[in-house]
Amino acid sequence: MDSFSKLKVTECETPIVTVDLDIMERNIRREQDYFDGLGLKFRPHVKTHKIPELTRLQLEAGAAGICCQKLSEAEVMADEAGATDIFIPYNIVGPKKIQRLAGLLERPGLVMTVGADSLDAALAANEAGRLAGRSVGVMIECDTGGKRAGLSSTEAVLELALEIKRQCEMVDLVGLFTFPTELTQTPAFFSEAAKKLEDNGIVPRMFSGGGTPIQWQVGGLPYITEHRAGTYIFNDKNTLGAGACTVDDCAMRVICTVVSRPSETRAIIDGGSKVFSSDPWLTGPAEAKYTFGLVLEYPEAVLAAFSEEHGTLDLSKCTERPKIGEQLTIIPNHCCTTTNMHDQIYGVRDGEIVREFKIAARGKVW
Ligand SMILES: Cc1ncc(COP(=O)(O)O)c(C=O)c1O
Known part of the structure; x- marks a missing residue:
């Protein structure tokens, strides 16, 4: 533009x-107040916006x-947002990555923690700590139902924790994390793992869960000390489908123009997978999984x-149809993948574009 x-x-x-900046600012405030009220630490996941200025707003709110x-x-985020406490919930694998983690550890005043679900990943973190001459935090990743990465038995958690204590002198074993928080499995897993660890003289300081869709239900769950959420800052159709927000809480809106009306029931807009990403609608009815957004008008x-x-818009159910x-x-x-398709996002107040945000961490996926 x-x-x-x-x-x-x-x-x-x-x-x-x-x-919409008013909605976004309200989302930031409400989220922080909510977790403060629950007595939980809140750690925003900045992969949703990838914008240093928005990271600053989240930190100023009390993250x-x-x-x-x-x-x-x-x-x-370390360079441009002045973040001083960063958790990467991801296994660091390979010599180049170890060097880059060491580079982050060498920054004065930056507390770095990474995830690990294997001894290989813990040893990699340890090596980064050795190179930087400074210890690195490690959180053991647990699979409490999400079936992505993570250890799925508390015996395996104990085994890894004991090996970290034995072999990783530059690692500070901070605690356990999972994604997403499952309401029954996560506290059950964390409490069983904590007991096994404590029986072996290891006391985790942090139990971290995550996810925007589940966030309004995590209050009072035993063992959880921290929540991580990203999507909440903008919200999207998946958050709507999960019942975790209303349309009025959706700050991100993609503006498109109808460029063709090839038939009575079809309209073509000027945005496709390179504008929205092709992420499915995971929280809607199964038959609507591969539909791609909510058209407000x-x-x-x-x-x-x-x-x-x-x-391609299917207009067959519409009484009024766009021209x-x-x-x-x-x-x-999915607002997080939409962000990553763009160099900038435009901030709007009262229907006017008032500023541009450069998506500084766009494409930073390595
Ligand atoms: C490890 C981890 N933590 C937290 C989050 C934040 O979840 P959400 O975007 O639902 O807020 C994600 C999202 O992918 C994640 O992968």
């Missing part, structure tokens, strides 16, 4: 990604530190297919 200052969203060139999913994201329209630069040239406001399925 040539000039964004004081431009009405309705006048802007599309496709663009906007964030205990931040979460970055990859080393490169952490490097940006035409809620019955179904964003039924993407090619790279085209989005060529009409602008549409769309809540994407």
